[in-house]
Amino acid sequence: MSTEQIISSLPFVGGKKTTPQHPLGPLTAGEITESAKLIKSIWPANTNIQFKSITLQEPKKADLVPFLAAEHAGQSTPTIERRSFVVYYLRNTNKLHEAVVSLSQGKVESNVRLGPNVHSNADGDEIIRVEQIALEDEQVKAEIAKLKLPEGTVVISDPWIYGSDGINDGLFTDNERMFQCFLYVRDPNNASELDSNHYAMPISISPVVSAETMKVTRIDFLPTGADATVKEPGPYKVQPPNEYIPEAQDLRTDVKPLNVVQPEGTSFEVTKFSEQGQSVAWQKWDFKVGFNQREGMVLYDVHYAGRPLFYRLSLSDMNIPYADPRHPYHKKAAFDLGDAGAGIMANNLQLGCDCLGSIYYLSAVLSDDKGEPLEMPNCVCIHEQDAGIGWKHTNYRTGRAAVVRNRELVLQSIITVSNYEYILAFQFNQAGEFMYEVRATGILSTQPIDEGISVPWGTVVHPGVLAAHHQHIFSLRVDPMIDGPLNRVVFDEAHPMPRSDFNPHGVGYTVSETPITTSGGYDLDWDVNRIFKIQNAAVKNPVNGKSVAYKIMAPPFQKMLADKDSFHFKRAEFADHNIYVTSYKDGELYAGGTYTNQSRGGTGVRSFADRKDNVLDDDIVVWVQFGINHVPRIEDFPVMPCEVLKVAFKPVNFFDKNPALDVPQSVQSFNKSTLMGVEHKQEAGTAVVKDGELCCNKESSKL
Numbered sequence: 001m002s003t004e005q006i007i008s009s010l011p012f013v014g015g016k017k018t019t020p021q022h023p024l025g026p027l028t029a030g031e032i033t034e035s036a037k038l039i040k041s042i043w044p045a046n047t048n049i050q051f052k053s054i055t056l057q058e059p060k061k062a063d064l065v066p067f068l069a070a071e072h073a074g075q076s077t078p079t080i081e082r083r084s085f086v087v088y089y090l091r092n093t094n095k096l097h098e099a100v101v102s103l104s105q106g107k108v109e110s111n112v113r114l115g116p117n118v119h120s121n122a123d124g125d126e127i128i129r130v131e132q133i134a135l136e137d138e139q140v141k142a143e144i145a146k147l148k149l150p151e152g153t154v155v156i157s158d159p160w161i162y163g164s165d166g167i168n169d170g171l172f173t174d175n176e177r178m179f180q181c182f183l184y185v186r187d188p189n190n191a192s193e194l195d196s197n198h199y200a201m202p203i204s205i206s207p208v209v210s211a212e213t214m215k216v217t218r219i220d221f222l223p224t225g226a227d228a229t230v231k232e233p234g235p236y237k238v239q240p241p242n243e244y245i246p247e248a249q250d251l252r253t254d255v256k257p258l259n260v261v262q263p264e265g266t267s268f269e270v271t272k273f274s275e276q277g278q279s280v281a282w283q284k285w286d287f288k289v290g291f292n293q294r295e296g297m298v299l300y301d302v303h304y305a306g307r308p309l310f311y312r313l314s315l316s317d318m319n320i321p322y323a324d325p326r327h328p329y330h331k332k333a334a335f336d337l338g339d340a341g342a343g344i345m346a347n348n349l350q351l352g353c354d355c356l357g358s359i360y361y362l363s364a365v366l367s368d369d370k371g372e373p374l375e376m377p378n379c380v381c382i383h384e385q386d387a388g389i390g391w392k393h394t395n396y397r398t399g400r401a402a403v404v405r406n407r408e409l410v411l412q413s414i415i416t417v418s419n420y421e422y423i424l425a426f427q428f429n430q431a432g433e434f435m436y437e438v439r440a441t442g443i444l445s446t447q448p449i450d451e452g453i454s455v456p457w458g459t460v461v462h463p464g465v466l467a468a469h470h471q472h473i474f475s476l477r478v479d480p481m482i483d484g485p486l487n488r489v490v491f492d493e494a495h496p497m498p499r500s501d502f503n504p505h506g507v508g509y510t511v512s513e514t515p516i517t518t519s520g521g522y523d524l525d526w527d528v529n530r531i532f533k534i535q536n537a538a539v540k541n542p543v544n545g546k547s548v549a550y551k552i553m554a555p556p557f558q559k560m561l562a563d564k565d566s567f568h569f570k571r572a573e574f575a576d577h578n579i580y581v582t583s584y585k586d587g588e589l590y591a592g593g594t595y596t597n598q599s600r601g602g603t604g605v606r607s608f609a610d611r612k613d614n615v616l617d618d619d620i621v622v623w624v625q626f627g628i629n630h631v632p633r634i635e636d637f638p639v640m641p642c643e644v645l646k647v648a649f650k651p652v653n654f655f656d657k658n659p660a661l662d663v664p665q666s667v668q669s670f671n672k673s674t675l676m677g678v679e680h681k682q683e684a685g686t687a688v689v690k691d692g693e694l695c696c697n698k699e700s701s702k703l
């Protein structure tokens with residue numbers, strides 16, 4: 001990122017001091033308003049500012065660690081200055097600025113103009129306007145007219161982030177911030193249905209809109225055959241619709257209710273640690289929850305039974321590069337967090353629909369393009385769920401079983417990014433484990449294809465509709481403090497023991513542990529069962545003397561397929577390794593860099609790691625990548641069954657035994673299950689529900 005310090009003669013104007021807030025508390029509506037006011041005050045009164053984000057500037061870790069230590073010890077906390085981080089354009093220009101506002105002092109502390117080739121995220125107001133601009137353009141209308149669509153047909157425009165290819169060829173330059181609009185029609189035979197699935201009817205006209213002038217600068221025509229040839233738009237053949245809405249289905253009638261009932265309420269507690277920040281305590285876990293425009297949910301200061309585990313956890317980035325090599329699809333590579341924002345796109349979650357059981361909702365306040373507070377109601381839901389059996393053993397000699405359920409606490413947020421949905425969840429259990437789960441759903445991004453054609457970079461999911469292959473690659477940022485601030489990452493590998501007098505049958509194997517000393521990208525290797533662990537080498541397990549650790553159980557995925565010289569590869573700096581380990585630096589929060597829109601690389605985690613810093617027994621950050629290569633199936637259309645990805649973090653030699661031993665037994669008197677069949681041999685009174693204590697007893701002791 002190149003930056004240019006503005007030499008401004010404009011005075012910084014002092015503002016009203018706001019009420020002190022916890023240093024990790026998300027900005028309040030008042031702080032957002034104050035930040036915008038202070039930024040406006042450094043420009044002439046008639047300056048039209050387009051705010052891109054106004055968010056908490058988190059304190060330096062060196063300041064925050066003593067604050068949190070004092071807080072945990074119940075001591076008085078030091079004062080930490082409240083700051084906001086503001087990104088804005090002078091509207092209708094490419095003049096992007098990044099500012100830090102001291103809310104404590106009521107002044108703009110720094111204000112830097114960024115560029116060239118640094119672009120900010122799209123905002124909601126802008127996306128709606130770009131949609132309209134693309135459809136109202138006279139040239140676009142003239143091209144649409146060539147389709148000879150039936151009277152009353154509605155054309156829909158989906159603005160996409162333009163992407164980068166480094167080509168500087170007149171109209172084909174990505175120097176300026178632009179949108180590539182993909183157009184569709186809504187079913188002409190059901191034109192009044194606003195929720196009709198337009199992704200089943202893509203058309204080949206693709207206007208490009210300048211985010212600076214807000215005008216159509218070019219109209220691309222999409223290739224629809226097996227090669228890169230483009231054709232003039234011709235009469236459109238109306239295909240049958242392919243709807244996802246329930247009224248278009250013949251709904252099955254044999255689903256009986258499955259209610260989640262918690263007669264005594266939930267086992268978790270939510271309390272405010274600041275006006276907009278909430279603390280959650282559940283089953284020995286406690287942490288703070290923040291929410292911001294870019295990452296959505298952020299967890300801070302995560303402890304289990306009072307022991308520190310994670311300083312900060314968040315989804316840092318995601319990238320979705322597409323496989324179609326033809327213009328303009330070759331630039332299609334969404335960074336949904338940096339290009340738009342997981343917070344700003346969060347759904348308003350609905351009781352009994354998105355979340356079952358006894359639900360606690362968190363709401364947030366973000367900001368809009370005018371710098372005004374934007375309410376984000378119910379953007380996180382918190383609930384418990386039953387995740388099957390936690391552990392069980394039956395003593396076959398006595399027939400006595402000991403069994404507990406696995407209760408999980410879930411913090412869920414759902415984001416809609418145009419066609420697609422991601423259901424993002426932190427999940428905690430009673431065995432000291434936590435998981436990060438992504439469910440990918442929603443509608444495939446589609447494009448037109450001539451009938452009868454098949455291509456190896458996509459799947460035809462409906463007549464005339466191609467869904468190109470694409471990868472979803474996520475980066476979870478883990479800032480650990482496993483039993484203290486200085487951690488290391490090690491990896492275990494299992495290797496066969498050489499044949500010897502000791503191993504004469506060639507069956508032995510051993511597990512070795514190797515520490516990572518230098519920042520870099522590292523990979524899984526299933527052939528040697530390579531497992532990465534975050535470890536505190538200074539704290540030993542009292543029983544076996546091993547260093548306490550948490551292991552990372554991340555599913556394998558195919559690394560980015562785009563080649564190393566491609567802009568996709570340069571930009572998605574996290575997409576080439578399962579794990580990155582870096583030394584902690586304030587402000588290094590995003591694996592693809594702070595500004596991903598039309599980025600060119602050099603500002604993300606690969607660059608952080610290239611410092612080749614020491615990461616052994618230091619303040620480190622672990623970036624965990626996971627994902628899928630999404631080769632669309634016809635079953636993924638018109639809406640995709642959830643594809644579930646899960647990363648788990650499990651204690652290794654951290655406790656001295658199974659930490660879920662103290663979970664009360666799973667018994668009928670507590671669970672109140674209902675007997676539905678006559679085949680069940682459980683004889684009440686003789687063994688099973690004795691005093692409401694046990695599920696099973698002696699009667700059927702068989703192996």
Ligand SMILES: [Cu+2]
Nearest residue numbers: 440470472630
């Ligand atoms: Cu996908």
